[in-house]
Amino acid sequence: MSEAASFTTLIGADELAQRLDAPKLVIVDCRHDLADPELGLRAYADGHLPGAHFLHLDRDLSAPMTGTNGRHPLPDPAALLARLAACGIGSDCQVVAYDDSGGMYAARLWWMLRWLGHHRVAVLDGGLRAWCGTAALSTERPEPREARFDLAMRPARVVVDEVHARLGASDMLLLDARSPDRFRGENETLDPVGGHVPGARNRFFRDNLREDGRFKAPGALREDFARVLGTTPPEQVVHMCGSGVTACHNALAMEVAGLPGSRLYAGSWSEWCSAPERPVATAAD
Numbered sequence: 001m002s003e004a005a006s007f008t009t010l011i012g013a014d015e016l017a018q019r020l021d022a023p024k025l026v027i028v029d030c031r032h033d034l035a036d037p038e039l040g041l042r043a044y045a046d047g048h049l050p051g052a053h054f055l056h057l058d059r060d061l062s063a064p065m066t067g068t069n070g071r072h073p074l075p076d077p078a079a080l081l082a083r084l085a086a087c088g089i090g091s092d093c094q095v096v097a098y099d100d101s102g103g104m105y106a107a108r109l110w111w112m113l114r115w116l117g118h119h120r121v122a123v124l125d126g127g128l129r130a131w132c133g134t135a136a137l138s139t140e141r142p143e144p145r146e147a148r149f150d151l152a153m154r155p156a157r158v159v160v161d162e163v164h165a166r167l168g169a170s171d172m173l174l175l176d177a178r179s180p181d182r183f184r185g186e187n188e189t190l191d192p193v194g195g196h197v198p199g200a201r202n203r204f205f206r207d208n209l210r211e212d213g214r215f216k217a218p219g220a221l222r223e224d225f226a227r228v229l230g231t232t233p234p235e236q237v238v239h240m241c242g243s244g245v246t247a248c249h250n251a252l253a254m255e256v257a258g259l260p261g262s263r264l265y266a267g268s269w270s271e272w273c274s275a276p277e278r279p280v281a282t283a284a285d
Contacts, residue, residue, distance in 0.1 A: 007122035009256045010215060011096055013130040020050055026089050027052040028097045030061075030105040031128070034190070040099075047137035049098065049128075053087040057245070061108055070271035071190070071243035072108075074157070077116060081149050084113075090147030091118065098124035098131070102209050104246050111248035111264060117152025123252060126214040158238050158265045164278060167199060173232045174200035175262075177241040177250045178269070185282035190242055193273035195280040200240070203228050205249035221257035235261035240268040 007015075019025060029052045031040035037058055044054040055061055060083050062072040089095055095113060097106035106123045113121040124131065131137075166172045176196055181187045183202040188194035196202070207224065210216055216224070229237065234254055239247035244266035254262050272278055 006120050007094060007096070008119050009122055009252060010125040011122040012125050013134040016049075016096060016124060016131070017135045022094065024090075024093045025051075026087060026093050026095050028087065028089075028095065028106075028109060029054045030057070030097050030099045030109050031101070032057040032099065032105045040105075043100070045139070047139055049124075049131055050136075050138040050140075051142050052098075052138075053142055055083070055087070055109065057105055057108065061112060068271065068274045070267040070274075072245055072266075073271075074112070074115075074244070074266045077151065077153065080112065081116065081151060084116075085147050085149050086144055088142075088145040088147045089113075089118075089149060091150045093118075093120065093147065095121040096124055097121065098127050100128040102206065102213050102249075103127060103215070103252070104205060104249050107248040107252045108245050111156070111251055115154055115156045115264075116149070117154055118149070126212065129213055156263050158263050160265070160267050160271055163197070163238065163265050163272070167197070167279070171236050173229065173237050174265070175228065175237050175239050175247075175250060176200045176202050176269070177205040177239065177246040178202070179204050179206075182242070185280075191270050191273055193280060195273070195282040196269065197240070197272055198279050198281040200281075201228055203250055205241070205246040205253075208249060208253035215253065215256055218257050221253050222259065225254060225257055225259060233261075234259040235263075237262035238265050239263070240265040240272075242268055243270045244268045 027049050029044045029048045031043050033039040063075040097109040099105040103123045110121050110123050176183050183196050185194035239251050241247040
């Protein structure tokens with residue numbers, strides 16, 4: 001990979017395979033299973049992309065839960081920086097994140113790095129499935145290494161008080177990435193209350209993908225989001241989901257579509273519904 005090479009949204013398996021020897025490339029395995037939180041680490045031990053490090057959604061990419069801050073609260077930036085630096089992620093690195101779930105967990109790391117001010121980060125399009133159709137896996141773990149990361153926080157995060165205060169405001173559109181049934185308040189198995197934030201619109205994150213698990217083309221995504229957002233400019237969009245994970249997938253898809261500037265409500269529904277005074281909508285409300 002030349003110094004000029006830069007991937008900021010997606011990278012294909014063929015492109016990545018050609019660049020594995022680049023000195024400033026860091027690959028991160030983000031595989032996870034909500035029902036079996038240690039599955040990703042076991043899968044990583046069985047085989048991962050050559051040179052890949054592993055970051056755990058609960059332990060590395062989230063802070064401890066308090067009961068009121070959601071299921072995957074954002075970690076303290078300083079603690080996150082230390083963990084990233086131990087993987088060799090510095091300000092001059094090209095980072096590539098992948099998983100085996102259509103990018104739903106890899107997109108979380110993608111968003112977090114951008115939040116910290118690092119833009120040379122991409123998600124492996126098609127994830128592990130695409131890679132296995134191109135090259136082999138490895139069981140060798142990379143040596144820990146330190147790197148320098150210059151923090152430059154971006155205003156990409158929206159907190160719960162701001163969301164609550166601006167309900168119904170014409171300059172904020174909440175876009176919920178959960179499945180349509182959970183958005184309606186049906187079949188809720190992860191959170192104690194079903195429903196959605198009043199006024200939110202639904203864009204199921206899996207609708208960003210083709211049947212082969214790769215992202216749709218930019219033009220197709222742009223048309224999809226236009227149907228949901230209408231005339232709302234992208235910088236007025238605030239993404240949410242159940243816990244601030246799959247919401248990042250919609251944020252990534254909008255960037256792929258050429259619709260930059262949206263933000264994330266990281267606490268999402270699991271934080272919102274933890275306080276009974278916050279309003280809840282269901283069905284077509």
